[in-house]
Amino acid sequence: MSSKSTKGRKCPVCGKRTVFYDKGSREYICKSCGTVISEDTIDFGKEWREFGDSSGTSRRRTGAPIESSRHDLGVSTKIGRASDYKNIQKGTRRIYSRIIKWQNRTSSATERNLKQALSELKRVCSFLDIPKTIQEEASKIYRMAAEKQLVRGRSMESVVAGALYAASRNYGLPRTLNEIAQAFPLEKKEIGKTYRFISRQLGLRIIPTLPMDYVHRFASELKLSPETTAKAVEIIKKAQNKEVTSGKGPMGIAAAAIYVATLLTGEKKTQREVADVAGVTEVTIRNRYKELITKLNLEKQIKSSE
DNA sequence: AAGACGAAAGTGGTTGA
DNA sequence: TCAACAACTTTCGTCTT
Numbered sequence: 066m067s068s069k070s071t072k073g074r075k076c077p078v079c080g081k082r083t084v085f086y087d088k089g090s091r092e093y094i095c096k097s098c099g100t101v102i103s104e105d106t107i108d109f110g111k112e113w114r115e116f117g118d119s120s121g122t123s124r125r126r127t128g129a130p131i132e133s134s135r136h137d138l139g140v141s142t143k144i145g146r147a148s149d150y151k152n153i154q155k156g157t158r159r160i161y162s163r164i165i166k167w168q169n170r171t172s173s174a175t176e177r178n179l180k181q182a183l184s185e186l187k188r189v190c191s192f193l194d195i196p197k198t199i200q201e202e203a204s205k206i207y208r209m210a211a212e213k214q215l216v217r218g219r220s221m222e223s224v225v226a227g228a229l230y231a232a233s234r235n236y237g238l239p240r241t242l243n244e245i246a247q248a249f250p251l252e253k254k255e256i257g258k259t260y261r262f263i264s265r266q267l268g269l270r271i272i273p274t275l276p277m278d279y280v281h282r283f284a285s286e287l288k289l290s291p292e293t294t295a296k297a298v299e300i301i302k303k304a305q306n307k308e309v310t311s312g313k314g315p316m317g318i319a320a321a322a323i324y325v326a327t328l329l330t331g332e333k334k335t336q337r338e339v340a341d342v343a344g345v346t347e348v349t350i351r352n353r354y355k356e357l358i359t360k361l362n363l364e365k366q367i368k369s370s371e
Numbered sequence: 372a373a374g375a376c377g378a379a380a381g382t383g384g385t386t387g388a
Numbered sequence: 389t390c391a392a393c394a395a396c397t398t399t400c401g402t403c404t405t
Contacts, residue, residue: 231380261384281377314395335374346397 134187134204136180177210178221182207186225189248193240195233202232210263217257220250227259231269238282239274241316243344276301276310279319279343286342287323287334296326300357309360313353317345321353328367 130174170310205252210216216224226249233240246253264271280301284294300322304310310318320343325333336347343350358364 066396257384312394317396336376337374345374348377348398350394 070231075160087218094174097194099152101119111118115194115238119286128185132199136176160246178216179208179211180355182211185222186229189229189245190223191249193244195240196238199229199232199236199238202235203229206231206263206267213266213305216264217265219262222258223251223255224263225249226251227255227263229254230260231264234272234274235269237278241279241344256308274315276304276315276318276322281324283319283323289327289334290330290332293326293330293332296329297322299363300325303361304357307360309356314345314349317349317353319343320345321357322351324354325348325357325363325367329363337368 130158163287186200186203186207189195190197190203207225210228212222226245230240230242230245242253242257246256249256263269277298280297284297289297295320301310301318302320304318320339323343324334324336324339326332327339336350338346339352358367
């Protein structure tokens with residue numbers, strides 16, 4: 066029962082956070098009401114998947130920008146099939162066939178792994194609504210990790226997840242480990258482990274995340290008003306000045322600040338609701354929130370707004 | 372009945388000898 | 389490499405609305 070501790074994504078039908086990715090069917094399924102959220106409804110991207118496509122529908126492109134999220138950076142050249150060379154001498158045609166064979170062979174080993182990883186990354190990014198820039202960054206990180214042989218001994222998924230986590234943090238829009246774990250058949254701690262490993266090996270600079278990075282995303286998930294959101298930001302700024310935040314988990318602080326803000330503006334949210342979107346427990350919110358109101362002298366304000 | 376509160380025990384990561 | 393440590397989680401009982 067390893068799925069007990071990690072909450073799934075919110076189900077659009079029944080509203081419970083019990084939607085998980087089913088590796089076998091490659092679909093998202095709500096374990097509570099059984100709703101199947103098919104991949105096609107989320108991912109409108111093109112395929113570009115088969116290298117040696119024999120159906121005669123192979124796509125061409127010209128002058129496209131280089132994209133890390135494509136396994137060949139979008140610029141590789143593919144030698145056509147032998148039948149494309151009908152008007153070439155017989156002897157020469159055989160040579161072409163051999164060249165084609167070799168091209169497919171040399172690219173297959175690492176390329177195939179990379180292709181698989183990048184399509185996995187794309188799937189996850191569309192599921193989690195992650196912007197293209199971060200997806201690109203994650204692709205670069207995965208590519209670097211693959212070149213340094215860091216994938217060895219680890220599952221491909223965990224490295225993809227770790228790269229994505231690192232990329233989102235570097236862009237100042239960190240996803241929580243919980244959120245990322247929802248999209249993979251992986252435990253949160255394994256993603257964290259892989260993340261630390263690859264970022265150390267690749268020498269990525271690890272900036273500790275700040276509560277501010279999370280506030281807007283959490284607030285919008287809770288559908289808070291702009292006033293309440295602004296209040297939460299204000300609380301965090303004050304807290305940082307008074308050094309209430311040092312050494313504490315940034316997500317806990319962000320969650321507590323949001324909770325306090327809802328009390329002040331009367332926009333009721335339960336501790337449970339805030340805890341859910343922030344990926345911390347109610348207990349953590351309580352502890353942070355107690356510190357916040359005593360250190361920032363907010364008791365009176367809260368009482369008067371009740 | 373639901374939400375808030377707090378105590379106590381356990382977990383995983385960091386740090387420093 | 390190991391032990392101490394802080395932050396956080398889980399669990400569970402109690403209080404409040």
